Amino acid sequence: MRSVKRLYARSMKKRRILWISLICVLLIITGCSQIRISTDSEWMMKMDESKLEKEEVRTIALTQSSLFQQFYVPLTGTEFWNQLIEENQTFESYAKDTIVFEEAAALTILNAIADSWELELTDSEKDLAKQAANEYFDIMSKEAKRYTGANRSDVTRLIQKYVRALDVIDLLAEDVNMEVSDNEMRVMDIQVIIFSDQAxxxxxxxxxxxxxxxxxxxxxxxxxxxxxxxxxxGELAEALENIVFAMDSGTVTEVIPVGDEFYLIKCVNDYNETLSEENRSNIQQQRIYEMWMDTAEDFVLDRKLEINERSWNHLSLELNTEAQNTQLFDIIENYFPSILQSN
Known part of the structure; x- marks a missing residue:
């Protein structure tokens, strides 16, 4: 199951619209005291005045659960939710306490930051969010609506929070140096022979x-x-990187000792243009991510992320087939392509 989990993580990399994982790491960095358990019945997650209602979190859970089931059921059948992936942790527990939690926590924190910046949506953004919500709500099945408990207003409010969160990331990106040199972004194609003896x-x-x-x-x-x-x-051992990135296409290194092994490397292409352009975007995203992490870490130092324990414990990810709906993020992307492209 662990290898399947990793496969899912790679294939679903873009299906968490905020692209910000490791919220748990952020909270650990700032101390477990930054999480407060509550039994308030009106919301599921909260920081300052930024709240996610139960219906909003369940809509996020609906999307993630549907993606999981579409991916896993053909591979493992319908029992995968109850399979153990770690000692005393089922797959459902893992998915809820990492994937769903991190997405909801990121959304809550980003909207709390937006509140502190007095950042409001434009009339155009509000109108587009309402259109997106109507489109999404209209394709929700009765079972999906029953699972989430959401009405049109709930979906509209959730999408507005996503747009507001993305606006925060967009503003953070304005302070990030987005220039990436050819040398930084360069991806090379190489062939490698590894030997156990020098002779x-x-x-x-x-x-x-x-x-x-x-x-x-x-x-x-x-x-x-x-x-x-x-x-x-950054991907090669230090003993190899400087040598490899000084190579020209068609050249071969001398024998390079690395620990108990010996390397011989040929440079097939000293600049893979397609992969280098992709790497430029990856580097820019990493810089934005680091800016976000610095901002969020400072922001949560004197704040607490509150979780409604009763509502969270009652959240189940197992869905019947009729309830599945994976369209939320696609619809947001269709209505707000410029924001998502900049992030």
Missing amino acids: TAQQVKAQVDAGADFLSMAKQYSITNTYEYSVRR
Whole structure:
């Protein structure tokens, strides 16, 4: 189940619209005292005056649960919610206390920041949020509406909070240096042979210098079964990175000792244009994320994230097929593409 969980995490990477995970880490950094348990019945999560009502959190849960079920049921059947992924932790507990919690916590904190900045939606944003909510509510089944308890106003309010949260991230991005040099963003395509002894490495190096095909030699001699990589800065061992990123296409290194192993590397392409452009975006996103984390960490230091324990404990992620609905984030993206593209 753990490998399936990792596969899901990779395939669903973009299905959490705030893209901000690790909220739990943020709260741990600032101390467990920053979480307060409440039994107030009017809301599910709260920071200052920023609140998520039960219906809003359940709508987030509906989306995440539907994505989980669409992904897992064909692989593992309908019992995956009850499978243990850690000692004494079911998959449902993991999904609720990480995926759903982090999304809801991020939304709550970002809206609390928006309150402190006195940031309000424009009339145009409010109108688009209402249109998006109407579209989403109209495609919700009776079972989905029963599960969430949400009406049109609840969905409108939730989407407005998402837009407001994204506006905060957009404003934070204005203070981020978005310039990324070609050298920073560069992704290279390389082939690698790893040896367990230096003598064999030197013999193969001599054969490659004499014209032997590098990839064929890798398949014959490498102690690993993977020979081709696309790499960016920060992914290689320090002993390799400076050497590799100084290479030109078609060149081969000398034998490089790294610990008890010996490396021979060929540069196939010293600048993969497509992957380098993707990496530019990744670097920019990481800078925005770091700005967000710094801002959020400072913001929550003297505040508490309150959780309605009774409502949270009653939240179940297991849905019948008729209740499933994965369209919330797609609809928000359709109505607010400019905000999402900038984030």
